[in-house]
Amino acid sequence: MTTPRAGRKRRLAALGRIAATALALALTFAFTPTTAATAAVTTPRTAHTATATALAACATDPATPKRQLRAMWVASVANIDWPSRTGLSASAQQAEFRAWLDLAVQKRMNAVVVQIRPTADAFWPSPYEPWSQWLTGTQGGNPGYDPLAFMVSEAHARNLEFHAWFNPYRIANHADPTRLVSTHPARQHPDWRFAYGGKLYYNPGIPVVRDFIEDAVMDAVTRYDIDGVHLDDYFYPYPASGETIPDAAAYAQYGGGFANIADWRRDNVNLLVKELDQRIHAAKSWVKFGVSPFGIWRNASTDPLGSQTSGMQSYDAIYADTRLWVKQGWVDYIAPQIYWNIGYNVADYKTLTAWWAGTVRGTGVQLFVGQAAYRAGASGESAAWQRPGELSDHLTYNRQHPEVLGDVFFSAKDVRADRIGAVSTLVAAHYSKPALVPAYGAGTAPAGPSITSATRGTGGVALSWQRGGTGTPVSYAVYRVDGSQSAADPCFFADARNLVGTTRATSFTDAGAAAGSAYTYYVTALDRLHTEGGPSAGKVVTGSGSGQFSVIVDNSGPGFTAGSSWGTSTYSGQRYGADYRFADPVSSSDVAWYQAGIPSAGSYKVEVWYPADAGYNSSAPYIVATSGGNQTVYVDQRSGGGAWRSIGTFSLNAGTYNVVGVSRWTAGTGYVIADAVRVTKL
Structure with a gap:
């Protein structure tokens, strides 16, 4: 048996950790139970050893594996x-x-x-x-x-x-080459194919x-x-x-050196x-x-x-x-x-x-x-x-x-x-919990993200974050731990019991969060090979008993309506949720509306989320249905995207109605974008 090539050897060595369950758990994370500042000066060998020791001691549930295709x-x-x-x-x-x-x-x-x-x-x-x-x-x-x-x-x-x-x-589930399109390589090269068992195949020999x-x-x-x-x-x-596979002629031509x-x-x-x-x-x-x-x-x-x-x-x-x-x-x-x-x-x-x-x-x-x-x-x-x-x-x-x-x-x-x-x-x-894809090869763990907001609303807890300073994250994992945590225990992440979702965006809504419970959220980043970096600092969200009201309406969720001229795109990684809507500016309103249930009259902060791009609109009109009539705020969507951006504080009436809209009627150039809005009572 020949020896696998050197490059493959390196990959196999990196993957060899899957052989032992304890070690697989130990290497789930590339972080230590320290603050980000401390981790930055910890030597890689020390960090690895500390993490392995900590995670090996964690009790895990086989019904909620951390990684599973x-x-x-x-x-x-x-x-x-x-x-x-x-x-x-x-x-x-x-x-x-x-x-x-x-x-x-x-x-x-x-x-x-x-x-x-x-x-x-x-x-x-x-x-x-x-x-x-x-x-x-x-x-x-x-x-x-x-x-x-x-x-x-x-x-x-x-x-x-x-x-x-x-x-x-396999060429076809039939044996008639004339049924293939005339330009098909199997018709242009009849010597490449054979018929067997009522089907056409390329000759592997x-x-x-x-x-x-x-x-x-x-x-x-x-x-x-x-x-x-x-x-x-x-x-x-x-x-x-x-039937016998009709490849004797190919064997005679190419089979030298093989005994049979x-x-x-x-x-x-x-x-x-x-x-x-x-x-x-x-x-x-x-x-x-x-x-x-x-x-x-x-x-x-x-x-x-x-x-x-x-x-x-x-x-x-x-x-x-x-x-x-x-x-x-x-x-x-x-x-x-x-x-x-x-x-x-x-x-x-x-x-x-x-x-x-x-x-x-x-x-x-x-x-x-x-x-x-x-x-x-x-x-x-x-x-x-x-x-x-x-x-x-x-x-x-x-x-x-x-x-x-x-x-x-x-x-x-x-x-x-x-x-x-x-x-x-x-x-x-x-499959009661999500699972990360098994890590593949020798990846580089991205730095931990920074959670910028965590807001409880009628649809759950809405999180957004910024990527860390090093590494190239492709996706993120979101963890929710009960109560207010002062530090990240590595055992929080040893299996998937606290994993609530994954995403390629820098935002996530935890729809399963109970209204009256306090939680601490953590976000990690993963590279293309699913190597997971250390967690963000925890972000505490209190129970709804505090009286705060906040609601997020996404373009892909209930409450959003738009006409047929509004397209759907997943182009930008700065999007909120799975996708966003776009449309050309025109000399007519054609508003994409966000409907929300406002619990009581009062002052509300309105924030908008959109992906930014040089080809998007320089003056996108956001319409807010205030208690004194519609007010329009113009936003330059060429910059400042991928995060919540306040467009002001407004007096709103109680009730369920179209609270915020995005109009196409603008003198600005580029696509008008409608992604998500957040309304928070002050």
């Missing part, structure tokens, strides 16, 4: 999940996809795995392959927008990782084909801000009864995996590369290194030597499809999970389990799959193997269907 596959082939059918308008497709992301958020997931190259076609304007037929119904048909750019942006707006899912070799597939994948990697490249279990085709065609086929797949790994990380070191193979590598009856199972062997049937990929470090994560129930005699879930845990142990390759949500409660499935708790029991068993760092569910429509309440049972038992 929670994802679902969103399949596009044959319109399994999205789009639900071909020919939908761009807006209808986008609405459907947003609904899938909202479902993921509702189930407290933190990633989606979306199929963007299902049949040698593309869900982006690829220079290598045609537009996918699953978008418009016609292969090569332009859907009128860039689905991949849209999907990545929407996922990141919800702080969901976006893993781009590619099927490497032809070097130029392998280069072409890699180029097609790398086009998406280099052009889009994806978080992962994900291959499914389709390598060489699954066996078809009575099976070893040559495995080497062809090995080369694709190894080379993709190298090319992905050379282009973007932070992008993860993972594979979700068939759940059985080999049976122990065939190979003593295999599992105590008796099912189909991917090593022999589809020429996927997945164990080798793990041991060589050619993948960053492996997500075997363990689609069988506990106690199934051919392939028991517990047996295979334990085998895969042992396989990744000590390698640094992360293990996520592919879960068969499609089988839970489905007609015709065995009695085990008619139990609402079967899937939940899988995750309970996973706790016995610290190498298991999360799960991926097939597929989105089955998560939504929640037959027999299987998904709801799982979420209640295992």
